[in-house]
Amino acid sequence: MNIGLLGIGTIGSGVFEQINQNFGKFSESSSIPAKITKVLDKDLTKKVKNAILTDNPDEIFNDNSIEIIIALMGGEEFEYEQIKRALENKKHVVTANKAVIGAHLEELSELAKKNNVMLRYEASVGGGIPIIKALEDQIRNNEINEIKGILNGTTNFILTKMIGDKVNFENSLKEAQAIGFAEANPESDLKGSDAARKLAILSSLAYGKVLKDEDIPKRGILNISTTDINEINRLGYTIKHLAQSINKNNQVNMVVEPVLVKKDNVFSKINNEFNLISLNGDKTGELMFYGKGAGKDATANAVVSDVLDIINALNNNQIIPQPEFENDISTNFDEGIEGRYYLRVDTDNSRRFSLSDLMEILEDICEIEHIHTSEGSILILTDSVKQSDFEELIEKLDLPENEYFFARILD
């Protein structure tokens, strides 16, 4: 069985090693001998031992001996086109591309079905964590009603540095970029788009309806100040960047945002590039899955696992079915998830609010659980309040972006 690999960057070279160089136990595990025969990459100086390196996609797509395409180029538009082309050419596809899967899951699943081929994307969420397979396995009998996850290694790495090592945001980001956890342009990580894509993939599978990442309300980890970190710590919490979706009577809410997590909560112990994904099921209660959310060998292992599943299915003249997205699910992202809130408002810059001003405005929408001033800021913990109401309040306050920060408390 011949395989074509599109893109031999970090993960691609891990996959190449594990499949072709017997770095893993690949050849023992698959009853049909398989190897990567052709590799697509713009950089033709790269080394691909015993395989053909090309910068021409046709050389792979027109090769009838290639039955599986592994798409690991990253980006969105070009890889989307290649995956479509592969499926239309009746080649099975394995990808780690969350942008493509997040945006085109339904269309690509349909295309795979129509062409009687398999499309797998274990590595698109949670890096080395076998979460897609676990989720597909669970939903057959265990109805998932909530997903919570630390899904983005970059923001988690930065928060770990900022909170644990008291490194400021800029230097934490630089360190993440130096190690290779953050991209040169880290916007999609920092603002929550990357986590939203992964949440959309998991939620679409869990709830049986395609949910688009672009619709998910997202807030990133910018605007967290040293005051926040100190105060939140003093209150017994830590900050995590959380992706969460809740399905209540077929009405789904989703959000990606910084949240406060109690220090005795498992989520507070997930550091650096590690991910944690929690599924709440009506039969099992909470199930959690932990592992490296990024990294060459771990992510490559997830890709290889998909390849082995495809080979195994073919060996049994079987096709792993694509998911169905036919459930009657509606979304209500505007209302958001109810919870207690932490709010910091700086007073020494804008000086627009006194303690009593702020209390008056706040008490219109919620009870105040705790309020105090510290280093030119007013710090507030509210009682439970609807997200939409809280956000309305923030709008009403009309503060400059760098003079406040708020986060829901994960209870």
Next chain:
Amino acid sequence: MNIGLLGIGTIGSGVFEQINQNFGKFSESSSIPAKITKVLDKDLTKKVKNAILTDNPDEIFNDNSIEIIIALMGGEEFEYEQIKRALENKKHVVTANKAVIGAHLEELSELAKKNNVMLRYEASVGGGIPIIKALEDQIRNNEINEIKGILNGTTNFILTKMIGDKVNFENSLKEAQAIGFAEANPESDLKGSDAARKLAILSSLAYGKVLKDEDIPKRGILNISTTDINEINRLGYTIKHLAQSINKNNQVNMVVEPVLVKKDNVFSKINNEFNLISLNGDKTGELMFYGKGAGKDATANAVVSDVLDIINALNNNQIIPQPEFENDISTNFDEGIEGRYYLRVDTDNSRRFSLSDLMEILEDICEIEHIHTSEGSILILTDSVKQSDFEELIEKLDLPENEYFFARILD
């Protein structure tokens, strides 16, 4: 497809509901309609709606319409015989019985292979956590070199109560029994046999060689005193009952014992009946799986998942292969796992040791990192030392069982 259910206790009735009463989405998930038609139980007053209740195994085994047997009676000898009989009669078997699987995994796997049927036991380890499937999936490409787990809900529940709520051992045990987490005779939980069985199953699959639970050195959670709990807390640790196996160059070490865990370690946050299982792989690094280690619906969901896999395989004219146990693995349980140790020796009862006596004996085998006296006890933290050397030391001290406690520190 007809199914026979052996035993309708707590988990059995959960399985019956999920399969037959459409409590779950079972009928949608399996393409072949399937139901439990006959139930074996000693108590013929039990209610099994639309199925036949019998106390005669023959009525199930001689029924040719029954293709799958779910064995959930518990105990060891009788259930072992029934599982053997089922496999010999070419019926597929699903069980949650860790005693039977722990003791007879190789023989029963061989028997399943010989008769071309499937044997599945997801619920035998970790209750509702899908760990067997995840492990089988990983080992195809990701070489597992270490397993760590909180595998016994009873001891974890008792430790949570003792440490978190300052309830003494006896009352914690009573509470566990009242809720149904601990059996009337809790010895196999408290002394580590139950965890050892589960560790043996996971390690056998991970390392590709049958490892027997009876050989694993085990120490339970008896002898933990209030002094220990207070001192360990003061030192920044908590106590967990851990099952651990390490495979280093095909030499396997296994142990079930209380260990000290730093409070910032995820293991320290696993409370009550929850389990956590960590797999360390050469490709993925650490992967962890968390969920309810016991409980009707969660464990039943794991059983039902096995049944769905069998039906799905049959639907594709396939047989899920049994594991191979042909690796060249040796064990060296006597040497144990090296680590730092915590030791308490009471001085107000036996009064056999002064501080300097004890230091002298200890310094023969290891460095002392920390030593102090408290409430009639000497408390010591050692530097890293071989388990066998440390145990030799304990033997040399020759203390009455209730006058000391020691635990390795999980670093």
